Amino acid sequence: MMPRIVSLLTADGGDYVTRTVAELTLTFEGIGGDRHAGFLRTADARTPWHRRGTPIANTRQLSLVSVEECAEIAGLLGLDDVDPALLGANVVVSGLPRLSLLTPASRLLFPSGAAIFITEQNAPCRHPAEKLAGVHGTPRIATDFVNAAIGRRGLVGIVEREGAIAVGDAIKHLASPARVSEPKVTTA
Amino acid sequence: MMPRIVSLLTADGGDYVTRTVAELTLTFEGIGGDRHAGFLRTADARTPWHRRGTPIANTRQLSLVSVEECAEIAGLLGLDDVDPALLGANVVVSGLPRLSLLTPASRLLFPSGAAIFITEQNAPCRHPAEKLAGVHGTPRIATDFVNAAIGRRGLVGIVEREGAIAVGDAIKHLASPARVSEPKVTTA
Numbered sequence: 298m299m300p301r302i303v304s305l306l307t308a309d310g311g312d313y314v315t316r317t318v319a320e321l322t323l324t325f326e327g328i329g330g331d332r333h334a335g336f337l338r339t340a341d342a343r344t345p346w347h348r349r350g351t352p353i354a355n356t357r358q359l360s361l362v363s364v365e366e367c368a369e370i371a372g373l374l375g376l377d378d379v380d381p382a383l384l385g386a387n388v389v390v391s392g393l394p395r396l397s398l399l400t401p402a403s404r405l406l407f408p409s410g411a412a413i414f415i416t417e418q419n420a421p422c423r424h425p426a427e428k429l430a431g432v433h434g435t436p437r438i439a440t441d442f443v444n445a446a447i448g449r450r451g452l453v454g455i456v457e458r459e460g461a462i463a464v465g466d467a468i469k470h471l472a473s474p475a476r477v478s479e480p481k482v483t484t485a
Numbered sequence: 486m487m488p489r490i491v492s493l494l495t496a497d498g499g500d501y502v503t504r505t506v507a508e509l510t511l512t513f514e515g516i517g518g519d520r521h522a523g524f525l526r527t528a529d530a531r532t533p534w535h536r537r538g539t540p541i542a543n544t545r546q547l548s549l550v551s552v553e554e555c556a557e558i559a560g561l562l563g564l565d566d567v568d569p570a571l572l573g574a575n576v577v578v579s580g581l582p583r584l585s586l587l588t589p590a591s592r593l594l595f596p597s598g599a600a601i602f603i604t605e606q607n608a609p610c611r612h613p614a615e616k617l618a619g620v621h622g623t624p625r626i627a628t629d630f631v632n633a634a635i636g637r638r639g640l641v642g643i644v645e646r647e648g649a650i651a652v653g654d655a656i657k658h659l660a661s662p663a664r665v666s667e668p669k670v671t672t673a
Contacts, residue, residue: 336524337513340646346600346659351646352647353600354646356602397668401604406534410539414542416589417589418666445670447668455542456542457544458542471534478606478636480585481635482561482633484560
């Protein structure tokens with residue numbers, strides 16, 4: 298199956314939860330109006346090697362999940378589905394097998410020319426876990442979510458090239474330029 | 486051996502060749518005054534998936550090499566040494582085994598609090614090859630350099646947190662937060 302954008306979401310309210318839109322404009326600071334946009338962000342629980350609140354480079358402008366991995370998480374939690382909006386996802390894709398395991402420095406290219414540079418895998422945290430538990434009225438999800446979501450929680454990235462992306466867009470995945478090369482010749 | 490900064494260099498002239506300095510100030514745009522500084526750069530031969538000249542995110546603010554890998558390249562080319570300045574390096578380190586194979590999204594932390602986010606491995610290109618061949622008066626280096634340098638050419642990165650770095654600084658390498666996690670539980 299050709300990799301495609303299935304849905305697009307933005308967190309332009311007061312919460313990290315995202316809402317569905319038909320199209321997003323990617324700028325060098327991320328998604329305009331989204332709470333995660335900006336060249337900088339402040340250090341938080343995800344970067345414990347910096348004091349909380351310290352300004353740092355924003356390597357988490359947007360987050361991506363796949364319908365296939367969300368379905369796996371749902372299956373493991375005994376749910377019919379896991380709403381990407383509750384995960385704070387911005388871009389929901391299909392047709393990219395094991396999205397979460399695409400290596401950092403991979404690129405995703407879109408028809409407009411827009412491109413996303415993958416900075417790293419997204420680690421599950423407790424906020425979506427608690428949100429899912431509340432929405433589904435199932436308290437155990439608050440603790441089970443992290444184990445189910447590890448390695449399936451998608452990716453975060455930055456905008457490498459500006460442009461619009463829309464639901465239905467084909468996605469070209471560029472892995473090779475990012476592949477770490479082993480030395481070709483050995484030393485004596 | 487404790488990982489350390491052995492030398493620091495900046496390209497503040499008209500060329501990509503760097504000159505030695507005792508200290509560098511890292512800002513969110515890179516090294517102030519260096520030709521590679523900036524939130525943006527223009528697409529070039531390293532990003533053939535974008536039209537040359539297109540503004541793109543600058544994921545190559547600074548480049549790092551190791552004395553150990555430079556010595557290996559020199560040995561393979563039959564040279565006494567390879568000058569990191571001819572490679573356009575900014576940060577020369579020692580004590581980080583196989584620096585070039587550190588995975589993207591690794592962080593390097595310095596005593597001032599400054600931090601570098603590794604975006605990707607640096608691929609050998611022909612400019613340093615030709616420069617080395619000219620300096621050493623050995624034309625074959627222009628063609629042999631790339632094979633010798635693949636997997637030993639170091640890394641490029643961006644400034645995650647601002648601060649000064651100085652020759653002699655200890656380096657803390659943070660690999661684990663970037664490690665790609667495999668799913669912990671399997672689906673039926």
